[in-house]
Amino acid sequence: MSFLDDFRTMSTFGATPGGGVERQAASAADGETRRWFGGWLAEQGFRVEVDAIGNIFGLLELVPGAPYVLVGSHLDSQPLAGRFDGAYGVLAGAHAARSVRDRAAAEGATPRFNVAVVDWFNEEGSRFKPSMMGSAVHIGRLPLETALATTDPRGVSVADALDAIGGRGEFTGLDVSAYAEIHVEQGRELEATGTTIGLVASTWTAQKLEVVVTGEQAHTGAAPMADRRDALFGAAKLIVAVRELIDGFEVEQLHTAVSEMYLDPNSPVALAREVRMLVDIRSPRQDLLETAVARLRTTIGSIAAEARVEIDIVDVVEWSSGPFLEAGVLLAGEEAARLGYSHRRSATVAGHDATNLKEVVPTVMLFVPSVDGISHNEREFTSDDDLLAGLDVLQSVLYRLCAGELETERTS
Incomplete structure (x- = not known):
């Protein structure tokens, strides 16, 4: 053959x-x-x-x-x-x-x-x-x-x-x-x-960040908007931030993605209490990667405050x-x-x-x-x-x- x-x-x-x-x-x-x-x-x-x-x-x-x-x-x-x-x-x-x-x-x-x-x-x-x-x-x-x-x-x-x-x-x-x-x-x-x-x-060098967004489960209809701590809302803002992270760097010097996501309870009538996601960031240069991750960590703090959730990076896998x-x-x-x-x-x-x-x-x-x-x-x-x-x-x-x-x- x-x-x-x-x-x-x-x-x-x-x-x-x-x-x-x-x-x-x-x-x-x-x-x-x-x-x-x-x-x-x-x-x-x-x-x-x-x-x-x-x-x-x-x-x-x-x-x-x-x-x-x-x-x-x-x-x-x-x-x-x-x-x-x-x-x-x-x-x-x-x-x-x-x-x-x-x-x-x-x-x-x-x-x-x-x-x-x-x-x-x-x-x-x-x-x-x-x-x-x-x-x-x-x-x-x-x-x-x-x-x-x-x-x-x-x-x-x-x-x-x-x-x-x-x-x-x-x-x-x-x-x-x-x-x-x-x-x-x-x-x-x-x-x-x-x-x-x-x-x-x-x-290229890469970091894969396992991120957990924690909010509070609540009724999608009954919960007052001002009281909501929607983990999926916080995760959505983080997804956008990960994509926009490339805007501060030269073209094709940084690649970013959110490549995996799970949410609980994943119900049609309940706000998510938790979202687990994987953030993938890559660059041909170690210094650019480190700068990008540092910027993202700062942005995470702002998103957590705005969405009234907690966002934790629970694990980092890197190859150089x-x-x-x-x-x-x-x-x-x-x-x-x-x-x-x-x-x-x-x-x-x-x-x-x-x-x-x-x-x-x-x-x-x-x-x-x-x-x-x-x-x-x-x-x-x-x-x-x-x-x-x-x-x-x-x-x-x-x-x-x-x-x-x-x-x-x-x-x-």
Whole structure:
């Protein structure tokens, strides 16, 4: 089966009427995809392992006892999502790892490192927060016990959800020498410039603020307007303030959103006593992000007083901006040029597992174009030609990584 045939098969799991997929982390559809992927790996000669947080590893031991070059992404999705985000990188990584094995055998070469593909658990963070959970546990950034105890909006824990799909294993991990990931861009730059391959050189910084707005439940009709402490009114003003926060900054230097919200009691005849929401703020510069968050905190105080509610930031999750290893960017550019593909340096606004891995091992990240920049949407699309071009470059990059060409100390 070709890569495109395999990708079409993978896209049938959790398929939606709009042409996308819905397979949130540890859902039944995610479980079906994971089982298919594990079976595919086994058929291709990979040793399949699953760790305690549900990350799936497919290992090809080429040099007994040597560390591994790891390649992959994630199979879980947002609700009503596109079929390319994450899944493309996992399947391309698997095909690329297989090609490294086959090429080494054909050439009679002995790589310096082994190769393995990974499906990181819960990259999206739509069912369980935070996002990039599996890779965060892998690098030690998030304690395993904390991750397993995390619950979804219905109160189901990660541990129970994984157990329901047979998704927890006992694999204790592997010695990783380098990491590679390919992903659809989720932006317009590559398409707008007629470029086939993006060489990810940096990532934006982000803060995700969990906010609770507390008011007092009351009758929607009988309660005097002057007495009302409507949590939803306070939340509405905060939503507007989050959107207007960008007005104080240069264009496209700050992205803001309120991306999740729950209210109690959510009744047609009762004012909300509580609203829980997630505020997402991102910038290419740490100082701008900190300035924006400080301004928002001041605005929150004013909104709370005006709406007669309490507004508390109960949790903050942050990932920092920073460069990818320059030697990796250059190596990927050399391979794109050698293979005849147009390429340019890129920055990722979205978070990816590579942004976790780059903190601990040399990491290479590649982009392929997204039509109209659409992502987290059933209409997300990347052409077959671009998917195959990305795979072509990834295979060559991965071969060089396995040859030990990125044994370079990280620079700060």
